[in-house]
Amino acid sequence: MANKMSGSLNHAMIDGPKGREAQEYANRFGQPGFQDITRAYIDQNYAGYTEENQETWRTLYDRQMAYLADHASNVYLSGARSIKLVRDHIPYLEGPKSVNTFLMPLTGWQSKAVPGYLPAKAFFACLARREFPTTIVIRPKESIDYLPEPDIFHDIFGHVPLHADPTFADFLQTYGKAALTTDDPVHTERLARLFWFTVEFGLIREGGKLKLYGSGLISSPGESKHALTAPGVDRRPFDLETVCSTSFEIDHYQPILYVLDSFEQLRDAMDTYANRILSGNARRAVA
Numbered sequence: 001m002a003n004k005m006s007g008s009l010n011h012a013m014i015d016g017p018k019g020r021e022a023q024e025y026a027n028r029f030g031q032p033g034f035q036d037i038t039r040a041y042i043d044q045n046y047a048g049y050t051e052e053n054q055e056t057w058r059t060l061y062d063r064q065m066a067y068l069a070d071h072a073s074n075v076y077l078s079g080a081r082s083i084k085l086v087r088d089h090i091p092y093l094e095g096p097k098s099v100n101t102f103l104m105p106l107t108g109w110q111s112k113a114v115p116g117y118l119p120a121k122a123f124f125a126c127l128a129r130r131e132f133p134t135t136i137v138i139r140p141k142e143s144i145d146y147l148p149e150p151d152i153f154h155d156i157f158g159h160v161p162l163h164a165d166p167t168f169a170d171f172l173q174t175y176g177k178a179a180l181t182t183d184d185p186v187h188t189e190r191l192a193r194l195f196w197f198t199v200e201f202g203l204i205r206e207g208g209k210l211k212l213y214g215s216g217l218i219s220s221p222g223e224s225k226h227a228l229t230a231p232g233v234d235r236r237p238f239d240l241e242t243v244c245s246t247s248f249e250i251d252h253y254q255p256i257l258y259v260l261d262s263f264e265q266l267r268d269a270m271d272t273y274a275n276r277i278l279s280g281n282a283r284r285a286v287a
């Protein structure tokens with residue numbers, strides 16, 4: 001997917017031989033001899049960011065954090081403080097001031113740099129290990145308002161603060177284990193919908209108010225406001241069966257969103273569903 005943006009993203013950071021090797025490994029992950037997902041990881045190569053890249057991060061951070069202070073879930077805001085997400089520079093993934101250094105003692109989650117799009121099983125294998133595959137390039141200045149694929153602003157600013165919360169952290173790992181385990185296309189489709197309507201585009205009710213937590217909303221100046229205020233949006237109470245039966249479209253603002261009561265509700269629903277998937281696998285193995 002990253003190749004579609006060739007010439008606009010800062011590809012010097014990921015296009016070396018190590019990046020290509022890691023991507024080829026990820027593409028073949030699961031085949032005989034390709035079982036070690038850590039070989040899909042690369043270094044962040046921090047020196048590769050240009051001053052324009054850093055300016056893009058600061059612009060996005062300032063614009064979005066001002067809005068999120070009143071409109072994001074407290075769990076997100078507290079996570080952002082815990083991992084010491086700052087406006088001054090693109091986050092470090094490794095080293096004493098890195099998000100990983102602050103995350104590790106909280107939940108054991110880590111962000112791992114990857115060269116581009118990971119196939120589904122490779123992505124799930126990372127989550128099952130409490131490792132989040134992280135895009136390291138940042139959107140070009142001319143695409144600051146919209147990028148159709150993840151970049152480091154979406155992946156770190158949007159996703160990672162929630163990984164500091166023990167309840168969400170457990171949910172996401174259980175999700176990864178279940179999705180990695182099943183080969184049933186019905187479950188695979190249902191799990192993709194669950195990810196979409198929670199991790200990417202979820203809302204939560206806190207203190208009687210609707211708040212944002214899905215990364216696709218958190219990292220999008222336009223869609224975050226739309227999700228909370230647009231009159232045409234159908235904001236439904238979260239119910240796992242309903243979510244898993246709702247199809248989604250990717251190329252416009254979401255007309256349907258699901259609202260959690262708490263992250264415990266999400267974790268518990270996922271635990272129940274994961275047990276169902278795992279016991280179904282066990283039954284097939286015995287039959």
Ligand SMILES: [Fe+2]
Nearest residue numbers: 150200215216
């Ligand atoms: Fe995402």
